Amino acid sequence: MEKAIEELRSAIGEDAISTDDEDLLRHGYSEWSSINIDQLPVAVVYPQSTEEVSMIAKICLKYKIPMIPYSGGSSLEANFSAPYGGMSIDFTHMDKIVALHADDMDVVVQPSVSWMSLNEDIKDSGLFFPVDPGPSAKIGGMVGTSCSGTNAVRYGTMKDWVINLTVVLADGRIIKTRKRPRKSAAGYNLTNLFIGSEGTLGIVTEITLKLTVVPQETSVAVVTFPTIRDAAAAASKVMRAGIPVAAMEIMDDVQMGVVNKAGSTAKKWKEMPTMFFKFSGTKAGVQENVKLVKAIAKTHKSGDFEFAVDAQEQKTLWSARKESLWSMLALRREGDEVWSTDVAVPLSRLPDIIEVSKKELDSLGLFASILGHIGDGNFHESIMYNSKDPKERAAVEKCVKDMVDRALEMEGTCTGEHGIGLGKKDSLMKELGLDTINVMKSIKSALDPHWLMNPGKIMDFPS
Amino acid sequence: MEKAIEELRSAIGEDAISTDDEDLLRHGYSEWSSINIDQLPVAVVYPQSTEEVSMIAKICLKYKIPMIPYSGGSSLEANFSAPYGGMSIDFTHMDKIVALHADDMDVVVQPSVSWMSLNEDIKDSGLFFPVDPGPSAKIGGMVGTSCSGTNAVRYGTMKDWVINLTVVLADGRIIKTRKRPRKSAAGYNLTNLFIGSEGTLGIVTEITLKLTVVPQETSVAVVTFPTIRDAAAAASKVMRAGIPVAAMEIMDDVQMGVVNKAGSTAKKWKEMPTMFFKFSGTKAGVQENVKLVKAIAKTHKSGDFEFAVDAQEQKTLWSARKESLWSMLALRREGDEVWSTDVAVPLSRLPDIIEVSKKELDSLGLFASILGHIGDGNFHESIMYNSKDPKERAAVEKCVKDMVDRALEMEGTCTGEHGIGLGKKDSLMKELGLDTINVMKSIKSALDPHWLMNPGKIMDFPS
Structure with a gap:
């Protein structure tokens, strides 16, 4: 590794590589990851061009050093962690x-x-x-x-x-x-x-x-439902009716509480199961879609639709949804971690899985919420727990595992959008089976015979 | 091969395999393919289930026999031809x-x-x-x-x-x-x-x-333009304006003549560059889109929009477009072949490439047309030629090759939707380069080490 770093320094410049402790920590640890490990990358390299990345790969191959790409660092399944040490390749300078x-x-x-x-x-x-x-x-x-x-x-x-x-x-x-x-x-x-x-x-x-x-017109509305099952069932109906909503998000009572506590919007929200809708298109199209969705929501005992009054309020509302995980992280007490994970299921199973998963979350007695991209059959659980308490961690782990298993039983997937990373390798195996994973491994071995590219992610070395 | 056929017969039944000449011809030759070769498959097998296909693969692997899947048989680049003989696997019985x-x-x-x-x-x-x-x-x-x-x-x-x-x-x-x-x-x-x-x-x-x-409402309209460039330019503008047309097809003067000759619609069409539009959505949405598209078309000197009066006429009109290749095939004289092929380019280059390609087609002095999925930057050339005349075949080949090269120069692709098959392997190499093709070959070799799966298609054996 020493030699490799030396060679890299002379190839792409003294300043292009860091072995600074804080830098290594930032590239191997993440406060929003479901898992963190003790191992960190050994160095971080900051390329400026594709050609420099190519040089880095050649040198890493020569010395058999793992290569781990890094950009936003916001992934949730330890996707950029460094279980085998190696070189974190940070694209900070390639931002054009x-x-x-x-x-x-x-x-x-x-x-x-x-x-x-x-x-x-x-x-x-x-x-x-x-x-x-x-x-x-x-x-x-x-x-x-x-x-x-x-x-x-x-x-x-x-x-x-x-x-x-x-x-x-x-x-x-x-x-x-x-x-x-x-x-x-x-x-x-x-x-x-x-x-x-x-x-x-x-x-x-x-x-x-x-x-x-960019659509001509956008409209954002928020509406509550008596239960999360009602909300999920309304969402399924909207999809099945073919109404082209621009977005349709569900947030449970806990998550609405987080929005209130974070104070990111001016308004105080009812802490009930809530759906956020975005409509877009032409003026007439938006009006038409709003009308259709309102009718469906009513049959599922929705409250009244509250519309954002202007573009600024739309933005604020939507960012309250978008920043939900960050808002939750901000509420942590000393020693708390947040486990945030996602699954996806066939559309019709969404009300079932959300209802059961919500009950199980509640029974943990922890601060835990459900929110999700309900039109895709995809939702997230976020659970706050004390990382110093092994019993608590074990209970959370079991709850997450049960949710994933439930999704798989419903012919769903262990992740709709976060990926496998370090955290979900066993679930992936359960989801697809050995023969399918072996096909992935053959492809991996064909393109990366020494398993140097982000090793330990998605699947383990062939045994 | 004899032994393999015997083994297959005892594994999945006497009737499951055919070596009948006509059967072999039907599975190795195609009248709408851009290329045909002398070699035919040696046998055709008709599996009834995934398990039977698995048995077929095991036996073919044992005897190193090429396996070539066959379903509709309507591909255009000899995708199901059998350059190395082998077993055509026809899914006729797996149609549920x-x-x-x-x-x-x-x-x-x-x-x-x-x-x-x-x-x-x-x-x-x-x-x-x-x-x-x-x-x-x-x-x-x-x-x-x-x-x-x-x-x-x-x-x-x-x-x-x-x-x-x-x-x-x-x-x-x-x-x-x-x-x-x-x-x-x-x-x-x-x-x-x-x-x-x-x-x-x-x-x-x-x-x-x-x-x-299924959308609530569908509307189909036909409109002529003075030149094919005007039509293509109007199409680019429709895309750039974000108008959600359901379909937008271009047909040149020659192709409109084919529709007239085929007599598949009641009406006699002007033999001019023509666009077929399909609009779908809600009633209000369709009306709005029609209005927007009409305004753009007018600025490109379009004629008047003619709308199908009812669902039946919509269907007839659209099938006139869909069956264009078949209509052309029906016009062949003895010995004629039709070479039909496609390319796709970035949207803004479409008017350029269509204009030049149309000129080159015209200069061939053959019966040749352009039609295409213009909203995707994708279009087709169909050229009728005398297959017995080597000079004519060479001229057609050059014309097609030039069109493909032109698409590649414009950062396009040698095929938007027909695939590579036997016909476009050189173009694919030109399009993506040796290193990219080698990645494809590594994947191929990893999953099919003996290159038994439809060999000779997309790329050649590693040399």
Whole structure:
């Protein structure tokens, strides 16, 4: 490792590598991760270009050093942790918009561009990038975890919005998965193979994203339901009716309490199961959709719809939803950790799984909430617990595991948008079975024979 | 091979295998393929279940016999041809809808279900499957070529509509790529790796498809433009304005002549560059979109919009578009072949490439047309030529090659929806380069070490 660092320093510059303790901690530990481990990366390298990443890979291969890509650092399943030490590759300096092709409705970016700043930077074009995970996420990591967010019910997930990727392979070769057509049937879909592979197959250094047109009109409304089952059932009906909501989010009583305590909105909310709706389209279209959704909600005993009065209030409301995890983290007492995780199930099973999971959460006697992207059958549990209390940790672990198992029994998945990371390898095996995992391992071994790319994530070394 | 056939007969039944000449021809030759070769498969096997396909794979592996899946037989790039002989695996008997989950908005089907019959069978649910390639396509082949169709501009392509696949691997192992959630970030996206792999990585035996809600209202309109450039430019503007058209198809003067000659619609059309629009949504939404599109078309010197007066006329009009290739085939004289192929480019380049390609087609002096899915930057050329005249064949070949090269120069792709097959391997290499192709080859070798799965397609054996 010493030798590798020396070689890297002479190849890409003295300042490009850090072994500073705080730096290592920041790249190996995360306060919002479901798991943290003692091991940290041994060094952090800050490349400036794809070519530098290629040099890094060549040197890491030579010395058999693990390579772990890092961009926003906001993933939740220890996706960027360093169980085998190695080199954290931080894309801080690769944060440029390389080219905006407004007429082609696409944009070429580097991995450390954040989706929020991207949308701010391109807003004059009338276009936007619709995938909206946690506010601090960056495009590189979003590719890695195949993330999504509140807009997914209308616009789909990361895999639907990437045109091509530039990838540095384990041996330093640089490939591009496609040219720049919005549609292609040319050969294997490597783009979608790398998306969601959490850096285990190669290091993504440049991304071409599809963009779409900003809707004319947006409306945001909030409405309560007597039970979380009613809310979930209403959501299923909205989907089944084909009403093109722009977003449809559920937050339970606890989570609404968090919003109140965080004080991020001016208003005090009822602490009841609540749905946040976003409508978008033309003026007439929005009005029509609002009417249809209201009618469905009423049959599930909803309260009245409260609409944001202007764009600013819309933004505030929506960010209250978006920042829910951060608001919860802010409420921790000394020693508390938050375990935040997600599953997804077929649409019709959502009311069942949410209802049972909510009961189990309540029976823990801890501060725990449910919220989710209900139109996709995808929801999150966040549980605050005392990390110093092994019994408490064990109870939380069991509760999460039971929820995941329940999702799998319902033909669902152990993660809708956070990925596997370190935390869910056993669940993935349970979900897909040995033969399917072995296919993934063959692909992994074919592209990264020494298992140097983010090792220990998604699956373990072949035994 | 003799021994393998014997073993197969005793394993899955005497009648399950055919070596009848006509049968072999039907499985190795295609009148709408851009290429045909002399070699045919040596036998055709008709499995009844995934387990039988697994047995077939095990026996083929034992005797090192190529395995070539076959469903609709309507692919255009010799995707199911048998350059190395081997076993054609025909899914004729696997044509069932296994399960319709209306509340989950998905359906489980076998490979020989046709997309048209599927939509007919499930119409009472109010749901439909929106991917609409040529009328004779079946789901198995649609997965293989990652196909799309006229609805793609609104609904996306095959890769956006598959929830999971059951796949028989080269050694007979059976895997399932996912359970049944509409959204997942769990491990590698094997689903999308198999989609578009043209049967070279495994044999798809069962498919879970997403469904969507049938729109309340549909409207179909036809409008002419003075030049094909005007039509293409109008299409780009419609996309850039974010108007959610359900479909937007271009047909040139020649193709409109084909519609007239085929007599598939009651009306005689002007033989001019023409666009077919489909609008769908709510009543108000459709009216609004029609208005917006009309305004854009006018600025590009369009004629008047002619709307289908009822659902029947809509269907007739749209099928005139859908059956364009078949209509053209029907006009062949003795010895004629039709070369039909597609490319896709970034949206803004579409007017340029269509204009130049149209000129080059005209200069061939042959019967040749352009039509396409213009909202995706994707279009088709169909050229009728005398297959007995080597000079004519060479001229056509050059014309197609030039169009593909032009698409690649514009950062496009050599195929938007037909796949690579036998016909476009060189173009794929030109498009993506050796290193990217080598990644595909590593994956291929990892899953199919003896290259027995549809060999000779997409890429050649490693040298």
